[in-house]
Amino acid sequence: MSGSAQSDPRANAYLxxxxxxxxxxxxxxxxxPALEFMQLVGVPRTVALRVLCSPSQQRTRDRRRAPR
Incomplete structure (x- = not known):
């Protein structure tokens, strides 16, 4: 199980x-407001900007088959 959290970029369900x-x-x-919110909840600024500025990289659904 070592390293499994790194293979799933969305391992932190809260974030x-x-x-x-x-x-x-x-x-x-x-x-x-979206950027400010993401920074307040602990999303690193570089990640927040990438997510908010790159609609082509936004997920339309969670790729996991079942929630953890």
Missing amino acids: AARVEDALKMLRTDGMS
Whole structure:
């Protein structure tokens, strides 16, 4: 099981859910509030910017077959 968390970029369920919240916020309130929210919940700024600025890299659904 060693290293399994690194193979799944969304292993942290709390942060994954907050990223989803931020993406909803991006659509309704814009970039600045979504970025601020992501930073407040602990998403690194570089990750937050990549997610918010790259719609082609946003996931349409969770790739895992079953929730953990």
